[in-house]
Amino acid sequence: xxxxxxxxxxxxxxxxxxxxxxxxxxxxxxxxxxxxTGAGAGCDITDQAYQEAGAELLPDxxxxxxxxxxxxxIRHLTDGQDPIWEGIRPGTVLVGMYxxxxxxxxxxxxxxxxxxxxxxxxxxxxxxxxxxxxVLSSMSTIAGYRAVTVAAERLRKFFPMxxxxxxxxxPAKVLVxxxxxxGLQAIATAHRLGAMVQAFxxxxxxxxxxxxxxxxxxxxxxxTAQTQDGYATAIAEDQHxxxxxxxxxxxxxxxxxxxxxxxxxxxxxxxxxxEMVLSMRPGSVIVDLAGESGGNxxxxxxxxxxxxxxxxxxxxxNIPSDLPLNASQLYSRxxxxxxxxxxxxxxxxxxxxxxxQISSTDEIIQRTLVTxxxxxxxxxxxDRLPSRGAENVATAPVR
Amino acid sequence: xxxxxxxxxxxxxxxxxxxxxxxxxxxxxxxxxxxxTGAGAGCDITDQAYQEAGAELLPDxxxxxxxxxxxxxIRHLTDGQDPIWEGIRPGTVLVGMYxxxxxxxxxxxxxxxxxxxxxxxxxxxxxxxxxxxxVLSSMSTIAGYRAVTVAAERLRKFFPMxxxxxxxxxPAKVLVxxxxxxGLQAIATAHRLGAMVQAFxxxxxxxxxxxxxxxxxxxxxxxTAQTQDGYATAIAEDQHxxxxxxxxxxxxxxxxxxxxxxxxxxxxxxxxxxEMVLSMRPGSVIVDLAGESGGNxxxxxxxxxxxxxxxxxxxxxNIPSDLPLNASQLYSRxxxxxxxxxxxxxxxxxxxxxxxQISSTDEIIQRTLVTxxxxxxxxxxxDRLPSRGAENVATAPVR
Numbered sequence: 001x002x003x004x005x006x007x008x009x010x011x012x013x014x015x016x017x018x019x020x021x022x023x024x025x026x027x028x029x030x031x032x033x034x035x036x037t038g039a040g041a042g043c044d045i046t047d048q049a050y051q052e053a054g055a056e057l058l059p060d061x062x063x064x065x066x067x068x069x070x071x072x073x074i075r076h077l078t079d080g081q082d083p084i085w086e087g088i089r090p091g092t093v094l095v096g097m098y099x100x101x102x103x104x105x106x107x108x109x110x111x112x113x114x115x116x117x118x119x120x121x122x123x124x125x126x127x128x129x130x131x132x133x134x135v136l137s138s139m140s141t142i143a144g145y146r147a148v149t150v151a152a153e154r155l156r157k158f159f160p161m162x163x164x165x166x167x168x169x170x171p172a173k174v175l176v177x178x179x180x181x182x183g184l185q186a187i188a189t190a191h192r193l194g195a196m197v198q199a200f201x202x203x204x205x206x207x208x209x210x211x212x213x214x215x216x217x218x219x220x221x222x223x224t225a226q227t228q229d230g231y232a233t234a235i236a237e238d239q240h241x242x243x244x245x246x247x248x249x250x251x252x253x254x255x256x257x258x259x260x261x262x263x264x265x266x267x268x269x270x271x272x273x274x275e276m277v278l279s280m281r282p283g284s285v286i287v288d289l290a291g292e293s294g295g296n297x298x299x300x301x302x303x304x305x306x307x308x309x310x311x312x313x314x315x316x317x318n319i320p321s322d323l324p325l326n327a328s329q330l331y332s333r334x335x336x337x338x339x340x341x342x343x344x345x346x347x348x349x350x351x352x353x354x355x356x357q358i359s360s361t362d363e364i365i366q367r368t369l370v371t372x373x374x375x376x377x378x379x380x381x382x383d384r385l386p387s388r389g390a391e392n393v394a395t396a397p398v399r
Numbered sequence: 400x401x402x403x404x405x406x407x408x409x410x411x412x413x414x415x416x417x418x419x420x421x422x423x424x425x426x427x428x429x430x431x432x433x434x435x436t437g438a439g440a441g442c443d444i445t446d447q448a449y450q451e452a453g454a455e456l457l458p459d460x461x462x463x464x465x466x467x468x469x470x471x472x473i474r475h476l477t478d479g480q481d482p483i484w485e486g487i488r489p490g491t492v493l494v495g496m497y498x499x500x501x502x503x504x505x506x507x508x509x510x511x512x513x514x515x516x517x518x519x520x521x522x523x524x525x526x527x528x529x530x531x532x533x534v535l536s537s538m539s540t541i542a543g544y545r546a547v548t549v550a551a552e553r554l555r556k557f558f559p560m561x562x563x564x565x566x567x568x569x570p571a572k573v574l575v576x577x578x579x580x581x582g583l584q585a586i587a588t589a590h591r592l593g594a595m596v597q598a599f600x601x602x603x604x605x606x607x608x609x610x611x612x613x614x615x616x617x618x619x620x621x622x623t624a625q626t627q628d629g630y631a632t633a634i635a636e637d638q639h640x641x642x643x644x645x646x647x648x649x650x651x652x653x654x655x656x657x658x659x660x661x662x663x664x665x666x667x668x669x670x671x672x673x674e675m676v677l678s679m680r681p682g683s684v685i686v687d688l689a690g691e692s693g694g695n696x697x698x699x700x701x702x703x704x705x706x707x708x709x710x711x712x713x714x715x716x717n718i719p720s721d722l723p724l725n726a727s728q729l730y731s732r733x734x735x736x737x738x739x740x741x742x743x744x745x746x747x748x749x750x751x752x753x754x755x756q757i758s759s760t761d762e763i764i765q766r767t768l769v770t771x772x773x774x775x776x777x778x779x780x781x782d783r784l785p786s787r788g789a790e791n792v793a794t795a796p797v798r
Contacts, residue, residue: 014555043555044681044709131564138563145557153552156413156442158544158725160591164537165530166732169725192559192591282443283724310443325682326557326568333565 001349002032003339004068006061006084007039010075012317014042014324015331017072017096020053022332026339027054034064043324062087069349070095072335076103090115091354093347095335097122097135100370100380101265108381112371117356119368121338123378130364132337137181138330143319144185144260147287148174151256152193154285154312160194171196175250176215177271177296178260179206182289186258187215198250202243218250240269247271252279257286259296265380272297274308282310291315338368400748401431402738403467405460405483406438409474411716413441413723414730416471416495419452421731425738426453433463442723461486468748469494471734475502489514490753492746494734496521496534499769499779500664507780511770516755518767520737522777529763531736536580537729542718543584543659546686547573550655551592553684553711559593570595574649575614576670576695577659578605581688585657586614597649601642617649639668646670651678656685658695664779671696673707681709690714737767 003026005018016039018026023033035050037059047057058064065071066087073096077084098120100108111118121135131137152159155172162169174190176183179201187210190197197215199206207217251257251272257280262268268290277286277299288295291302299308300315307313320327345360358365358372370378376385402425404417415438417425422432434449436458446456457463464470465486472495476483497519499507510517520534530536551558554571561568573589575582578600586609589596596614598605606616650656650671656679661667667689676685676698687694690701698707699714706712719726744759757764757771769777775784 134564138565141561141563142557145559145561149548149551149558152548156722156724158541158722159548160544160588162540162544162725162729164540164729165533166537166729166736169728189559189592192593193588194591323555323557325555326561329568330561330563330565337565 001069002034002067004064004071005033005035005039005055006064006071006073006077007036008042008074009078009082012321013075014321015074015328016040016043016045016324017074017328017331017335019045019325019328019332020049020055021329022336023050023053023055025336032056034058034067036061036064040328042321043328045325045328065092068092069354070339072096074331076107085114088114088116089354091349091356092116093342093356094118095121095338098370100378105376105381105384105386108370108376108378112374112376115355115374117358117372118370119338119342119365120370120378121334121368123368123370123380125363125367127363133334133341133364135331135334138334139320139327140181140260141185142323142327142330143289144182144187144258145189146316146319146322147182147186147258147260147289148189148193150314150316151190151258151285151287154314155256156283157255158194159190172255173198173253174256174258175200175218175254176258176260177201177247178262179203179210179217180260180262183258183260184209184213186260187213190256190258191215195256198254200247200250218247243271244273244276248276248279251276254280255284257284258289259286260289261296262290262293267294268296270296270298274298277308277311277313280311284311286311286313288313288315289319292317338364341365400468401433401466403463403470404432404434404438404454405463405470405472405476406435407441407473408477408481411720412474413720414473414727415439415442415444415723416473416727416730416734418444418724418727418731419448419454420728421735422449422452422454424735428739431455433457433466435460435463439727441720442727444724444727464491467491468753469738471495473730475506484513487513487515488753490748490755491515492741492755493517494520494737497769499777504775504780504783504785507769507775507777511773511775514754514773516757516771517769518737518741518764519769519777520733520767522767522769522779524762524766526762532733532740532763534730534733537733538719538726539580539659540584541722541726541729542688543581543586543657544588545715545718545721546581546585546657546659546688547588547592549713549715550589550657550684550686553713554655555682556654557593558589571654572597572652573655573657574599574617574653575657575659576600576646577661578602578609578616579659579661582657582659583608583612585659586612589655589657590614594655597653599646599649617645642670643672643675647675647678650675653679654683656683657688658685659688660695661689661692666693667695669695669697673697676707676710676712679710683710685710685712687712687714688718691716737763740764 033055035055062083065084070093100120124130157172159172161171172195174195174197176186176199179199187197187199191214199210199215200218210217288300290296295315299313302315303317305314345362347358432454434454461482464483469492499519523529556571558571560570571594573594573596575585575598578598586596586598590613598609598614599617609616687699689695694714698712701714702716704713744761746757
């Protein structure tokens with residue numbers, strides 16, 4: 001098959017969907033890999049490195065799209081404005097992180113209309129078989145690490161306890177809210193750097209993982225909430241008020257708070273009110289990893305660093321792009337594992353019409369498939385269609 | 400005695416010479432402590448915190464200086480422009496970090512002329528008795544830690560090895576040049592964060608300390624060089640060329656280089672040429688802790704971040720001020736230990752003329768004393784007087 005790697009065009013996006021290591025692996029397995037010139041520039045991968053791995057470098061996005069069976073991206077392509085739309089053939093497969101829970105349904109309708117078969121890796125089920133493809137976990141790992149290095153650089157204090165001939169300086173107190181993949185990585189990194197770490201999660205199941213990383217688990221008596229896939233769900237408003245009340249003291253005493261609470265497809269829950277920020281010591285730091293979905297604090301501004309009475313509240317966006325090479329390496333391995341899975345599940349193209357054929361009932365395929373054979377397949381997108389009347393029959397799920 | 404704490408006035412200086420904890424200790428020991436209003440603002444210590452510790456807050460520098468027996472600062476006071484010069488009495492003791500090896504001798508001549516007794520804590524001998532007063536070690540500890548947190552924030556890669564379901568990302572390679580107090584702290588911090596750490600020092604004696612911190616010691620066969628006090632000395636030019644040649648490969652392979660090589664009173668040695676910087680991978684980071692004394696690389700600009708072909712070379716100035724509270728805590732404990740030492744050694748003031756009396760032959764006193772009884776006592780300053788002829792008889796050392 002012909003696999004195409006496009007240069008990401010979104011402002012500030014430094015990642016690339018496939019690194020040379022994976023290109024080599026795919027070429028060895030008999031595929032052709034086309035790479036757009038400069039695709040790796042954001043993470044310091046040269047065109048030459050791709051060539052040496054066996055890729056064909058092409059400057060023309062339209063030509064790449066026209067020749068490809070499978071097009072890899074990380075982010076969405078710009079609707080309509082991208083030259084790939086002039087070249088892309090019906091039946092072409094698109095693989096990326098396309099946010100079926102929140103991205104404009106118009107985009108997905110366009111894809112169905114163009115006859116594209118599209119897979120969104122951020123919709124993978126959290127089952128052990130899918131772990132090697134789990135891009136959300138990969139990106140959350142990056143974000144959790146990054147939150148701590150940003151906090152350590154911003155905090156005007158030592159993280160570790162410092163013992164000198166003149167006496168001892170106590171370690172910094174780091175509080176991590178949300179003990180998912182990002183939270184656990186933040187806990188591990190802060191603990192490594194020598195901070196005293198506390199962590200909170202509404203899921204009681206998180207206790208063991210938190211404690212195994214050397215942190216103390218904040219035992220707050222609120223209703224635990226977890227989906228079958230291990231994601232947190234929204235909790236009731238009275239529970240939320242109790243949560244805020246119980247977090248007040250730990251937040252006040254923290255030097256650093258890292259918040260990671262996100263609910264897929266929904267605005268992030270507020271865990272820290274403005275009042276709670278004001279209760280913190282000047283010089284303290286909050287890193288809000290939920291900035292892109294509205295933030296976990298009342299004062300967070302996505303992409304900004306806000307100073308509230310001397311407390312610095314940082315809500316970075318697209319954090320994986322801050323470590324673009326590592327993020328690309330992980331993403332690339334995830335997407336390669338996914339491509340291998342598609343092959344195993346019998347993905348093929350008809351010779352004459354280039355129609356994509358995939359008849360698998362496999363859970364991974366079913367959950368990630370967004371559009372196929374002219375229809376929308378993602379339940380998350382279907383649920384969000386403005387009207388579900390007769391005119392949408394063509395986009396009804398076939399599974 | 401009346402001990403005065405002045406607000407530091409240098410731009411970017413956030414430290415304070417005495418923190419409330421030490422104020423409490425000195426007040427309990429029977430001293431009066433006067434603190435200039437806002438002295439702790441740079442490190443978020445309130446006037447109230449000083450008051451609660453027993454200090455008297457005064458807004459007027461002139462009045463504080465006039466009432467003080469001992470004036471504490473960290474940096475130099477501005478010659479002539481500071482209102483304290485109108486108030487300060489002959490015999491008053493000044494304690495700070497005054498750089499007798501490099502600061503303008505005119506300042507010290509002025510002090511002698513004013514009849515001040517001045518002690519420079521950066522001239523302390525490196526003997527075990529003096530460890531609790533060792534401000535240079537304290538500030539180097541801060542700098543070494545800070546270098547790593549800055550590098551981790553700037554590097555676009557993970558420091559630790561990362562093991563995920565999709566595979567492993569190798570740890571970052573950190574190279575530390577100079578294994579003094581700052582270098583050792585940098586090694587410890589980078590190792591903590593999970594990096595693979597190599598370290599180099601011209602003193603073979605550093606090997607054991609480096610290895611005990613989990614780093615590998617770069618065994619470069621150059622002439623080892625160390626003063627009696629454990630400081631590095633300049634090495635001969637041919638040795639220096641060999642050093643550069645031997646460092647070429649480790650520098651090229653490093654993700655992060657932290658340089659800490661300083662020679663007291665001399666420009667920092669160049670350990671990394673421009674060519675060596677250009678040999679590094681784009682995205683790599685150099686943190687040059689010798690920026691203030693000229694830098695350890697050919698491209699460093701003090702206080703700037705320079706981009707050389709994608710390699711970021713950061714040469715921060717006054718790093719302790721980046722962690723002003725911790726730096727102040729350590730400095731404060733050091734200076735308190737020094738004040739206690741002065742007392743033990745019999746420092747006193749005559750009642751009628753406020754003349755400072757200190758007749759100790761103690762090494763700590765002798766080495767830190769810069770001016771006393773109208774004469775310059777610091778050998779480092781005397782050696783730098785423009786002419787050492789008859790007109791300088793009055794400033795000859797009495798010891």
